[in-house]
């Protein structure tokens with residue numbers, strides 16, 4: 065008997081992602097984004113994102129089915145991001161997923177967005193070693209997790225106490241006059257700069273600081289002050305050097321804490337996910353430090369690091385395989401769903 | 409034909425199963441009106457399942473879906489519209505959208521519902537039940553309604569008129585949709601009537617693509 069075909073829905077932010085997975089095999093990953101509509105606001109406008117999810121929903125499902133070469137009646141289970149995320153945006157996906165599950169008479173799994181970011185790596189690199197340490201970094205989250213069992217036991221070791229890593233990229237990009245979202249332009253600009261040009265602060269790295277928590281707000285402010293001082297003095301701002309030095313500060317802290325989490329917990333596998341995992345310097349430095357520490361590093365390809373439907377289908381598939389109880393038909397969305405709740 | 413109708417434009421979600429024919433009109437088999445407030449997303453699919461069970465029908469036996477397109481509070485409204493779209497898509501059924509206000513009351517009347525922010529959604533209908541003004545969104549004092557007024561009775565005082573309490577019904581949804589049965593449905597576009605508040609949330613954005 066072939067493995068179950070899982071249809072995944074992701075609408076926690078501004079990407080409408082619909083993915084199809086069979087077992088651990090990625091069949092399709094259709095995406096519609098409203099990012100361009102948010103650009104001029106410098107952040108995601110929830111109402112605009114929610115309207116776009118509704119418009120994109122059925123066409124994106126069709127694209128996912130066509131790309132996978134399957135029919136909607138072939139679907140064996142439906143999975144959907146139930147949180148965390150923007151409530152209005154989440155609800156469009158949850159309502160759609162529930163309706164498909166009801167109409168197709170298949171089980172529904174409401175899943176945790178963060179756990180799905182970890183699960184997606186299985187589509188490219190096979191079964192996750194358990195336990196693994198997972199670090200999720202994006203515009204919405206920055207977390208360090210201990211994953212003894214991806215289907216039902218995920219523990220939070222630490223998280224950002226202020227801005228998410230991706231937010232810091234967005235805000236610094238704005239200070240430097242670079243476009244939104246800030247990650248790709250800073251990554252490109254940094255490639256031309258000197259990461260040691262400016263000594264920006266490394267947040268929460270003192271002896272007494274929480275070893276696995278992050279803070280990027282002070283760094284962001286330090287960059288803004290440094291740039292303003294330059295401008296006040298009538299001097300040109302070395303954008304490439306600022307980008308490189310800022311990026312180095314973020315990436316240094318992230319990788320140091322991830323490696324420390326592995327060491328402290330005696331875990332020799334690290335997975336990095338989320339949009340910031342597409343950053344080239346993060347990937348390079350994480351590889352370097354993992355190699356030195358004897359840790360196996362797994363990072364999904366750039367396409368699967370950012371929010372998508374395949375990650376939700378991947379986790380759904382894992383839940384089906386593990387025999388986890390399906391969600392109830394009165395499933396709702398929880399904008400602050402704790403990471404410990406892998407599915408609900 | 410067998411029709412599933414649903415609406416989430418007001419705090420009471422409505423789901424019904426009915427038979428419609430040009431000769432016999434509308435026969436409602438099962439109906440749920442759930443005062444679900446902000447919990448449309450949780451309670452809509454269970455209500456759909458209940459009316460199916462109560463009618464002894466399966467999704468595949470249906471011929472069409474009718475959905476209220478609002479106007480109404482955006483988040484709840486979208487839950488209904490995307491649910492109808494998904495149910496229809498999964499079973500290959502046409503989905504007909506109607507103005508939700510058309511499904512409240514009948515005959516000559518004005519209809520008012522809660523638009524939040526101290527405003528009302530309104531529309532006015534002639535004796536034949538055809539909409540002649542609206543849908544609009546205004547402060548009650550400025551809404552150009554005429555007697556009799558039906559809908560959300562809490563606005564009587566600010567309207568300065570009597571308002572007979574009335575809600576969306578399955579029969580009302582089918583009545584509003586009947587002229588479009590048998591024709592290819594128009595795209596399902598919610599009647600938002602207001603532009604989005606362009607206030608960005610925290611910048612929840614992936615950083616690299």
Ligand SMILES: [Zn+2]
Nearest residue numbers: 177202338371
């Ligand atoms: Zn994410």
